[in-house]
Amino acid sequence: MNALLEISGLTKRFGGLTALSDVSFGASEGAITGLIGPNGAGKTTCFNLITGTLPATSGTIRFRGQDIGGLSPHKVVEHGLARTFQAATTFPAATVRENILRGALLRHPLGLGAMVFGGAAARDAERKARQTVDEVMEALDLTEHAHREAGTLAYGHQKRLGVAIGLATRPGLLLLDEPAAGLNPDEVDRFATMLKEIRTRFGLSVLIVEHHMRLIMRICDHIVVLDHGEKIAEGAPEAVRDDPKVIEAYLGADHAK
Amino acid sequence: MSMSATSSAPAFQPMTVVWIAGIVLAALIPWFTGSVFHFHIAIMVCISAMATGGLAVIAWVGQLSLAHAAFAGIGAYTSVLLVTRLDVPVLLGLPAGALVAGAVAFIIGAPLLRLRGVYFVLITFALNELFRLIMLDIPEFSGGSSGIAGIPKISLFGVTLSNYQSVYPFALFCLALVMGLLVLIRRGQLGRRFAAVEENLALAESSGIPTAKTQTIAFTIGSAIAGFSGAFLAHYVGFISPETFGFQLSVSYVIMLVTGGRLALWGPLVGALFLTPLPEFLRGAVEYQHVIYGVVLIAVLRFLPRGLAGLPRQLSRKGGRG
Incomplete structure (x- = not known):
């Protein structure tokens, strides 16, 4: 695998709570990689660790072969890893x-x-x-x-x-944290088209956290599924969609309501 | 592309010209009246405006320092001790005061600025008290509670500025230098970084701006300016004591800044121009200075969130709507 970003054994504990436990995955050059999972699965924590906003408890983060773990966020951006925030964040x-x-x-x-x-x-x-x-x-x-x-x-x-x-x-890799949250269906469609355009135009790779399943299935080349801080599945969109563990993580939670 | 050359704000907006004209006229008042009292007040305005200008630089990165008087004190004592004990010319003592105050700010800035908002305000408040208590504790340097009197006047190349009329042009010159520095910072790339950090720290950091370093730079520059103003004050008034640079002076600077406009370029100048003479002109009200400042502050916070410097903009917006 020609991985641009390689994450291995990434773990984050907040006191007694393990937000992320031994998670490994990669994001390939030129691809759009999706990071999905139910609320509280550890997706945003994972983003915060990759971008240096939070220090990891253990595990390594390599970008273009270089270890970027422990760098402060502005240094991570210099390496070519930019992020957006969940809320609309501007100056x-x-x-x-x-x-x-x-x-x-x-x-x-x-x-x-x-x-x-x-x-x-x-x-x-x-x-x-x-x-x-x-x-x-x-x-x-x-x-x-x-x-x-x-x-x-x-x-x-x-x-x-x-x-x-x-x-x-x-950036070489753009990390998008729920870019479609709060957008109406038209805006989501426009966003999907736009994202594919800028990927080609700027030679980007993308790692995207998103709840909007239709968007994820439509744009992602590769999907990583987290649940309760652990990776439960990984693969092409169709494979992930039909994975029983993924269905259980999403629908099981729904039934429990 | 053709847009980009003209898209940035014009170098001088009409409002800026009005401000400059108003400030120049205000600066000329003592010469029109010829009153020694007016010269004195004008000099105090210059000193306050410099100190408040320093505070503004720190405010531009979103921090409010209540240790500003302590840094003025560090500058004052540095210059006074250099001049009285080591016979250094006052003209070198003033920048030395700025340098030492800036150096102290640089050293303590990094750990201090990890605190934000009200926590930074509280720690700087404690620092100001710490400075006062330490100075009271080392009377062999600070003169203790009786202070140091008979401080040499400012002299330029052998000419001593012995009266008010001769100090005032030099005070104006120094103020112009400080304001010039503020204009440069504000219009340059550093000012852009300051604004980014002030508006959204997390986004600034993740846009590649080293926010901790940027805040330390602002704190160092601002505190150095405070040190300079403190040194100027010491040689002008001729007397300093640890109490001169107490917490109340820090609060006065904050009130001047907020009244003038916390984020406005001309805010510190306008605030100092409005608040320094106010208690002096209300005869017999000097002892009520802090009451007057308090009332003004409440009024400004309630009615002029952008400060006096934001008043024209606020009026024109209301006019535009109505």
């Missing part, structure tokens, strides 16, 4: 363009002097970053909102802006 007081620019500037680092006093290097960095911004805005259909304050956008647009900020950091 609310800044314009859409400015929001995306703040992500894009990652690829154009400056010294402290240039950051305060400006100069040719700072202007050059900003000019190059703005090219990325224009490209990302166009790909995510946000150009018409470029000058609006992010906090005033509709919920669906804010979620898309969250993806745009991540995309502007030019």
